[in-house]
Amino acid sequence: MKDKHAQVYQQEASELLEELEAALLELKDDSTNKELIGRIFRALHTIKGSGAMFGFDNIVSFTHDIENIYDLIRNNKLKVTDILTGLTLDACDIIRDILRGGSPDASIRQALQKQFTQLISGPADGQSGGSSDEDRHEGHETTWRIRFRPRQDIFAAGVNPVLLLAELKDLGPCRITALTDDIPMLEDIDPESCYISWDIVLTTDQGENAIRDVFIFVEDRCDLFLEVIDWPTLADDNSYKKLGEILTERGDIHPNTIQKALGAQKRLGEILTSEGHVTPERIHSALAEQEHVREMRARQSAASAGAATIRVPAERLDTLVDMVGELVTVQSRLSQLAERIIDTDLALVAEEIERLTAVLRDNTMSIRMLPISNTFSKFKRLVYDLSRELGKDVRLITQGGETELDKTVIEKLNDPLVHLIRNSIDHGIEAPDIRAAGGKPRAGMVKLSAEHSGAHVLIKIEDDGAGIDAARVRRRAVEKNLLSPDAVLSETEILSFILAPGFSLSDTVSSVSGRGVGMDVVKKSIDSLGGTIEIASRPGAGSTITLKLPLTLAIIDSLLVKTGDSFFVVPLASVEECVELSRADIEQAHGRHVITVRNEIVPYIPLRKSFAIAGAPPEIEQIIISSVGSERIGIVVDQVVGEHQTVIKNLGKFYRDIQEVSGATILGDGTVALILDVAKLAAKAEAETLVPA
Amino acid sequence: MSKTIMTVDDSASVRQMVAFTLKEAGYGVIEASDGEDALVKLSGCSIHMLLTDLNMPHLDGIGLIRAVRQSPAHKFIPIVMLTTESQAEKKQEGKQAGATGWIVKPFSPPQLIAVIKKVLG
Numbered sequence: 001m002k003d004k005h006a007q008v009y010q011q012e013a014s015e016l017l018e019e020l021e022a023a024l025l026e027l028k029d030d031s032t033n034k035e036l037i038g039r040i041f042r043a044l045h046t047i048k049g050s051g052a053m054f055g056f057d058n059i060v061s062f063t064h065d066i067e068n069i070y071d072l073i074r075n076n077k078l079k080v081t082d083i084l085t086g087l088t089l090d091a092c093d094i095i096r097d098i099l100r101g102g103s104p105d106a107s108i109r110q111a112l113q114k115q116f117t118q119l120i121s122g123p124a125d126g127q128s129g130g131s132s133d134e135d136r137h138e139g140h141e142t143t144w145r146i147r148f149r150p151r152q153d154i155f156a157a158g159v160n161p162v163l164l165l166a167e168l169k170d171l172g173p174c175r176i177t178a179l180t181d182d183i184p185m186l187e188d189i190d191p192e193s194c195y196i197s198w199d200i201v202l203t204t205d206q207g208e209n210a211i212r213d214v215f216i217f218v219e220d221r222c223d224l225f226l227e228v229i230d231w232p233t234l235a236d237d238n239s240y241k242k243l244g245e246i247l248t249e250r251g252d253i254h255p256n257t258i259q260k261a262l263g264a265q266k267r268l269g270e271i272l273t274s275e276g277h278v279t280p281e282r283i284h285s286a287l288a289e290q291e292h293v294r295e296m297r298a299r300q301s302a303a304s305a306g307a308a309t310i311r312v313p314a315e316r317l318d319t320l321v322d323m324v325g326e327l328v329t330v331q332s333r334l335s336q337l338a339e340r341i342i343d344t345d346l347a348l349v350a351e352e353i354e355r356l357t358a359v360l361r362d363n364t365m366s367i368r369m370l371p372i373s374n375t376f377s378k379f380k381r382l383v384y385d386l387s388r389e390l391g392k393d394v395r396l397i398t399q400g401g402e403t404e405l406d407k408t409v410i411e412k413l414n415d416p417l418v419h420l421i422r423n424s425i426d427h428g429i430e431a432p433d434i435r436a437a438g439g440k441p442r443a444g445m446v447k448l449s450a451e452h453s454g455a456h457v458l459i460k461i462e463d464d465g466a467g468i469d470a471a472r473v474r475r476r477a478v479e480k481n482l483l484s485p486d487a488v489l490s491e492t493e494i495l496s497f498i499l500a501p502g503f504s505l506s507d508t509v510s511s512v513s514g515r516g517v518g519m520d521v522v523k524k525s526i527d528s529l530g531g532t533i534e535i536a537s538r539p540g541a542g543s544t545i546t547l548k549l550p551l552t553l554a555i556i557d558s559l560l561v562k563t564g565d566s567f568f569v570v571p572l573a574s575v576e577e578c579v580e581l582s583r584a585d586i587e588q589a590h591g592r593h594v595i596t597v598r599n600e601i602v603p604y605i606p607l608r609k610s611f612a613i614a615g616a617p618p619e620i621e622q623i624i625i626s627s628v629g630s631e632r633i634g635i636v637v638d639q640v641v642g643e644h645q646t647v648i649k650n651l652g653k654f655y656r657d658i659q660e661v662s663g664a665t666i667l668g669d670g671t672v673a674l675i676l677d678v679a680k681l682a683a684k685a686e687a688e689t690l691v692p693a
Numbered sequence: 694m695s696k697t698i699m700t701v702d703d704s705a706s707v708r709q710m711v712a713f714t715l716k717e718a719g720y721g722v723i724e725a726s727d728g729e730d731a732l733v734k735l736s737g738c739s740i741h742m743l744l745t746d747l748n749m750p751h752l753d754g755i756g757l758i759r760a761v762r763q764s765p766a767h768k769f770i771p772i773v774m775l776t777t778e779s780q781a782e783k784k785q786e787g788k789q790a791g792a793t794g795w796i797v798k799p800f801s802p803p804q805l806i807a808v809i810k811k812v813l814g
Contacts, residue, residue, distance in 0.1 A: 005713070009706035042748050046704045049777055052799030053710060060799075156762065158771040158793035163814045192768075217794035217812065 006054045010099050013051070013059075016043045017092050017099075024085050024092075031080040040088075041070040047095065059098050062109065065116045066091055087115055138207030141172075143230035143293055145250070146211065149197035149223040156192070159218055165198060167214045172204030175292045177285035199250075199285035201229075201292040230293050240293045243268050246286040253278050314407065317368055324357075324364045325647035331357040332645065333668035370410055372450045372459070373401030378414075379421055383446060386425045393432050393442055394425050399449035405457050409549055412529055413459070416522040420461045420545055421446060423519070428465030428543055438540070440464065456531075459547040468537040470494045476503065495535040499523040530571075530662075560644040560673065561624065561637040564613040567673035569646050569665055570635065574626040574678045578640050581621040595634065597625060604634030605685045607676075610660070626678045633682045648675065660684060696741040696813060697721035701731040701757060702775065703749045707798075711744065714802040715809075728752025732760055735767065742813050743772045747783050755783070755790050762791040771812035775800075 020043040027036045048063040066088060072078040094109055146168070150161050165176055176198055183195040204210065208226065215224055230240070241249070244258040253272065261271045269283040331353050338350035376398040387394035405413075429435075429444035436442050447462040470491050477483040477497040497503060501520035526533050531549040550556070550573070557572040577597075581604070585595055594603050604623055607613070623634035646665045655661070662677040698720050702708040705726075712722045723740060725731035727749040743761060747754035754774055761767045771793040776784050784795055796808045 005706055005710045008709055012704060012706050039750075042703070042750065045748050045777070046707075049775075049798045050704045050706045053707060155769050157788075157791055158769055158812070160771070160812070160814065163811065166814070167811065220788070 006056075009050050009054045009056070013047050013099055014096065016047055017096055019043055020047075021089060021092055024088055027080060028082065028085050034074075037070060037074050037080070041067065041074050044070060056098065059095055062091070062098075062113060063095065065113060069116060087112065091116075138205070138209070140231060141203060141205045141296075142207075142228055143201065143203045143296060144208075144211060145225075145227045145229045145289065146200040146202060147197065147223070147225040147250070148200065148215070150194050150218065151221050151223075152190075152193040152195065154194045154218065154221050157218075157221055159221065161194065161196075161198070164214055164218065165200070168200055168202055168211070171206050171210060171214070172202055173292070173296070174200055174202035174204075175288040176200050177281060177288050179279070179281050179285065181279045181281065197223075199282075199288075201289045203230075203292070203296045229289070230296070240290050240297070243283070243286055243290065246289055247272075247278065247282070250282075250286065252282045252286070317407070321364055321368060324361055325649075328357055328361055328645055328647050329666050329668065333670075336668045365406070368407045369404035370407050371402050371404050372410060372413075372457075373398070375410055375414060375417065376401045376448055376450075379417065379448060382418060382421060383425065386422060387444075390426060391431065392425065392429055392444060394429055394444045394446055396421075397445060397447045399447065400451045403450035403452060403457055405450075405549065409457075409529055412525055413547075413549070416525050416547070417448075417459070417461070419519070419522050421448070424461060424463040424465065424543070424545075428463040428467070430466050453548070457549050459549065460544055461547075462542060462544045464542040467539045467541060467543045468495055468498065468535065469539060470537065473497050492534065492536070495537060496533075498535065499533060556646050556648065558644050558646040558675070559624065560641040560667070561622070561635075562639040562641055563607045563611070563637045564615045566611070566613060567641070567667060567671055568607065568637065569644060569673045569675045570624055570626065570678060571646075571675070572643065574628070576625045576627055576632065579623050579625060579634075581623045581634075581636055583619065595623065597623075597632075597634075600632065602632045602634050603685075604636050605681060606636040608636070608638075610681065610685070628679045628682045631682070633678070635676070635678065635681065646673075646675065695719055695721050697723060697738075698742045698744055698809070698813075699723040699725060699731060699735070699740045701725045701728065701743070701745040701749070701754070703727050703746065707746070707775075710802075711805065714805055717802075718806050718809075720809075728754065728757035728760070731757055735761065735764070739766055740770065742770055742809065743767070744775070744809075745772065746775045747780065747787060755786050758787060758790040758792050773808060773812060 020040060023036050023039045023043070027033065027040065030036065044063055044067040048060050048067055051057075051059040051063070069078060069084070073080060090112055094112065148161075148164070150159070154161065168174055168176075177200075179197045179199060180195070182197065183189070189195070202211070211226060212219075212224075215222065244262065247253045248255050248258060257272070257277050258268070261268055261275070261277070269287065272278050273280050273283055334350050335354055338347045379398075380396055383394055383396040424446050425444075429446070430438070430440075432442040435444065445464045447460070449460045449462070451458050474483065474489075474494050474497075477494070477500075478485050480500075480503065482497060482500055482503070483489070499519050499522070503519065523533060526547055526549070529549055531547055534546045534548070535543065536546070537543040558569045559572055559575050559578075561568050561570060579595075579597055581595060589595065593606065594601050596602075602623075602625060606617075606621075608615075608617055617636075618638050621636050621638060622640045623636050624640070625632055625634050627633075644665075644667075648663045649665060651658070651661065651664055659680040660677055661674045662680075663675045664672050665675060667673055698715055700708055700711045700715070700722060701724075702711065703726055708724050708726070712724055715722045723734055723738065725734050728745075729751040731743075731745070732752070743757075745754045745757055749757075752760075758772055758774070761770075761772065772791065774784070774787045774792045774795045775798055776787070776795050777798050787795065793812050794808060796805060
């Protein structure tokens with residue numbers, strides 16, 4: 001890719017050189033023409049500037065001095081002479097030579113460069129000082145007090161102060177208080193001005209420069225005060241400065257006022273605000289600082305005391321999660337009850353319980369979260385053993401091991417990952433000699449990484465091997481009658497055939513892989529986790545397999561729907577929108593199960609028919625539009641009840657073969673609702689329409 | 694909806710590299726070859742951010758920034774100028790004209806994206 005850009009640069013630079021030469025020759029006769037000098041400068045400037053971006057470093061260093069000279073001329077600090085234009089023309093030849101890939105005689109180049117340097121009197125425009133003084137706070141956790149007061153016209157410079165605050169948040173834990181004292185009365189407000197300033201207390205180990213860097217673009221458009229208020233050695237206990245001290249330190253209030261206020265037997269903050277010495281926001285901000293520092297110190301002392309952990313048997317945790325699940329169920333029952341019996345006291349309690357349950361649920365779930373690093377480190381040995389067995393040299397790189405996933409997900413992930421890594425090493429990575437012949441390092445690389453992506457975790461298995469040959473996959477799929485020869489498929493769709501049962505690309509069977517069992521098993525286990533697999537391949541450069549998994553399995557957000565007397569639950573993650581389906585819509589489609597939603601034809605599945613539910617559908621039915629892969633599909637139900645916190649319960653083994661239902665949940669009033677597996681439902685409906693009955 | 698960034702540079706190679714980097718990062722890109730070209734293209738559409746070189750023929754970066762800051766539609770968008778380290782005065786002039794930030798040439802794609810994230814979010 002870079003080469004492509006470099007080529008454009010080469011071509012562009014040659015054109016510029018031509019223009020430069022033409023301008024230089026004109027300049028010989030018309031040595032004071034401003035416009036000519038401007039053109040020369042711009043050409044040199046672009047040759048240099050663009051050159052640096054595409055790795056032509058020798059052009060850059062060479063052109064730098066010449067550009068400076070023309071800058072001086074442009075600013076009337078130097079005169080054009082014949083010697084100069086001559087030298088510049090010589091320089092053009094050298095640049096052209098470098099561009100063509102030649103390496104001109106270094107001595108000529110240096111001599112020329114020296115002559116140019118001599119033309120500039122005095123040292124060239126110096127490199128700016130840079131950050132030479134050491135940032136003594138870097139690497140040490142330090143707490144800063146930052147007061148950021150943007151100038152009123154800051155919006156006119158296209159600055160969004162909120163982004164700056166967000167950037168500060170990335171540096172470490174911080175508390176931000178907005179100070180609104182300067183906001184004028186409504187009639188005086190200019191909506192294009194910024195009247196707010198911010199107090200920020202930030203704890204970071206990134207040092208002062210990192211903080212100042214955040215504000216680098218607004219340096220001269222704001223008042224910025226930075227002050228260290230706490231660092232680890234200061235923390236002998238968890239107490240911190242008193243409110244009065246903080247306020248005086250910040251210059252928000254005069255010490256005398258504090259002394260006077262302290263005389264009264266009331267809370268200082270209340271007195272100061274009620275007497276109008278200081279606005280409530282400033283008190284709030286100072287209190288935030290107090291709280292922040294205390295919290296940071298407590299955290300530090302906890303860390304130095306050694307992270308206190310208790311080992312608990314996993315079953316106890318599972319029981320706890322189950323109990324919390326039941327509690328959530330009961331709580332939603334209580335909420336329903338409170339809604340029916342209109343009683344303020346009951347509603348109050350119900351609301352409180354709802355809030356507490358939510359916190360309890362999140363906390364319990366987080367206990368079950370484990371970093372994936374343990375699983376990752378297990379694979380080091382696997383890779384070592386495998387690569388020896390197969391006579392390959394493979395290194396395993398892991399990334400994002402700190403990413404947390406539900407314990408059950410991690411457990412179920414082990415086998416699929418083992419299989420995928422085996423595949424990468426066996427099929428992906430080539431033998432050392434082949435790699436060397438192909439210009440790759442002899443040692444192959446398998447990279448295992450994990451990262452959060454919304455409510456999902458992405459786990460990637462990348463290798464730098466031969467990649468997967470899509471054409472070969474296609475041939476195989478056709479041979480095995482999985483695909484008709486004339487089908488038009490995207491590469492991703494073709495590659496996903498390697499997940500089909502009994503599919504193997506290998507002609508020989510090794511002890512490691514090639515039997516065609518495996519990838520379909522991987523797919524099954526990922527499916528059972530509610531995840532998806534995506535395969536990408538760059539022929540000759542390697543392949544990437546991405547597993548997208550839900551963070552947790554026990555509780556999901558979902559949409560509760562009703563058909564006949566039966567309740568169903570659709571995971572909210574797969575719901576896109578709900579639309580109405582009227583009789584007229586059905587008639588319009590002439591008996592086909594399709595509807596036009598936002599100019600797109602969407603097929604739908606009537607749930608009443610699929611599940612053989614008795615009774616007639618209502619006049620207006622509801623369609624839940626869901627996304628399955630890249631397709632949209634609708635599920636027709638009688639009624640959408642609303643959002644629902646679904647605690648997933650597994651169905652007993654009698655129901656194991658029912659694909660369309662992935663589990664069940666118990667509603668507030670005790671009824672059971674089945675959890676629909678939209679993808680399976682769609683696949684089944686598709687199979688039924690393809691096979692004529 | 695992806696955000697649209699206009700990149701203005703008289704050097705096709707820089708423009709191409711910038712456009713490529715931005716597209717990779719998921720932004721929509723409009724290219725213009727100088728200030729005048731940029732203003733013509735701006736009159737017909739709306740953008741979320743402007744990325745402009747300073748030294749350009751016809752209408753230079755400073756002039757472009759001033760003009761864009763005059764237009765009601767783009768008064769508050771972030772404007773980032775491409776400068777070189779030897780252009781301290783130009784940088785100052787650009788800031789006065791209303792540039793939000795700057796990026797020093799040469800820069801790498803990750804540096805470019807970092808600056809855009811900084812001003813555009």
